[in-house]
Amino acid sequence: MKTNGGWKIYSLFLMIAFLVGGCGFKDIDKRLFAVSIGVDLAKDSSKKYLVSLKFAIPSASKEQPNDFYIVSQEADSMSEAVRILKTKVDKEIDFSHAKVIIISEEVAKSRGNAGMYYWFNRRRDIQAITWVAVGKPNAKDILKVKPKSEQVPSNSLFLALGKDGSETPYVIPTYLFDFKYRLIERGIDPILPIIEAKKDYFEINTAGLFNESKMIIHLAPEETKILNFLKSKEEKSSIKVERGKTVIVIDSQMVKAKYKIHTPKGSPPYIKVNVSVKGKLEEASRRVANSQLYQYEKAAEKTLNQEFKNVLKKMQRAGVDPMGFGLRYRSRHFNHDDWEEWKKIYPNITFKVHTKVQITDTGLIE
């Protein structure tokens, strides 16, 4: 071949280039992996935030694989905090495994944190699929919790929020990119799960609703479940229904919610929400005959209608819109001031909820 000599020089150059590339790289034993990040409001200090990082300690032995330690720093901004934190640890801080960001309730309820939220998005090494959650009573306490069943630091949080482990309708997990999306998008507001730290376990069954960049209200566990139904995100759940003195529990297999915004001319606008639930009877306080199931379905529909309506109205009163009704309105209207229109419409809109419940199965017992 004509270019034989050239090939040799090239391959030599290529090899050198690859070798040199290794120089810029810090080995894994010179890195500290932050697994979760907590942001609190600083107390008794002129600074604004108290930033805590939870580092996993890689250990050679299998005896204590879930060792970790927490380092905190007070600072006015995230980048300042991280810069000072670097002086407190011996190794390079690596955020590429940070998968949970905990914001304390106080931070979430205060204004002017957009810069801090954006810092996470701006950093290239923090994953966009990091979960964001609100910590109660504060973020550092959440980081400190060490459940007995946990094998790797913070892993129990990852499992709970990621729904790889337990699946419950009381958790509405939110990714960082989704949180940012909802912060900035007009017509849809952020939802964050609220994690409560107990002695050595977590309790995640409520959700906080944001308006713009501030947490306004939080939903009770049952309301969180209803919101999850409305979002059609979680289907496996249980619905308690009372009819007379009998109490039955429906184990739902499929929940689908659809909504449509109607703005008829001349009459007040309303949102029609259609929910269909399919499930099986899981528990009953008395014997329920198959022929009577129909009546229980009706009772369940009535209860659910009321519950859906209550949650929707609660959100409307608080002026938050986690369902994205506003976005739906914007997307269906071609005029460019549709957002201003919607802001006038939303406080007065009425909800018409229609639920359809089907009990398809009563388990092994009739």
Add this chain to the structure above:
Amino acid sequence: MNRYFLYLVLLNMLINVIIFVPKILIEYRYEGAVMGVLIAIPLGFSLNVVFSKMISKFPEKGFPEIFSIAGKKRWFIILPFGIISLITFSSGLISLLGFVDILRRFVNPEMPYVYLLSIFLTGVLLIIQLPTDRVMYLLEIVLFLNTPLITFIIFKAFTSEFLVWDSILEVGTYLFAKPSLKAIAAASYAFSGYTNLIIFNRIIKGKLKMWNFLVILVLGLINLFTTFFIPIGFHGSDGAQEYLYPWISTADSLRLVYSPIERVIFLFLIFYMGITLMSVSVHWHVAFELIKGTYKESRKKNWAVLVIFTCCTIICAIFLNTILLNKITVHWMIVRLGLEIMIVGLFFIWARRKTA
């Protein structure tokens, strides 16, 4: 169906993501990008069809061979060849710099920019010297390995529960805004892979059938929809424009729970490594061969051209930061579209006269 032709066009559609097309389109989403895309589709497609049909009248000949019969007027060859090679070279250069910047950002930020660039550059310079058919074979292999996996990622994006169709529709409601030239130029890039035929026509045997163009039209529609609307679905009609690389951030927003690497962005970057390498190589091969066509075969001059390529790249790498590169690309797209229309027009007239 001629698959080589398809590869050339497909390559440009895939490299869209690196060369700031999504960024430009999303920036003008409220100011006429939707209409711009709708205009760019027939425009880019018809340019594609006209040029490919015309050049297929000269079977197995690239521009240097076609114009070698044009006569003695050297400037007649040097001037257009110089301009075309400048455009193809800069096209490769922008995607190379853009991708190296992405790599440095996400994979190894401690590594100096120029080192990373030089690894790519070595590969590219090696490939562009190969004969045209071998470049094509390499392209085929790379596309074969990477396209199915990229398609899988795009499929995952389409089926993700975080893709909000309302946001996409919201941008769709700005359909009637006055189309923006920048958006038209950026969107038409998806179809402009045909310009590589200037050289790669050497290996295209036989006529291009209607089938080819139909496939390209469909692929182009899907491609433009994906590049433009998927980031909007993930990051919002208001929020998507805040990202420097909307598609890279979108890939980062996907989660493959049970894959070896949960973070899709790394898979995405690995697949795009090969695609970028080949895209740069194909563009530069065209530029290199065109320049070679203006003088008599001489190894010294060839080397001089390669050295100029390298120097240009390194100088640009030192002086251009990402924001500047992004700004330049916007204007470059418009220049490219203008030149493309001019070249296709001139070639059309010339070829009609020649063959009639």
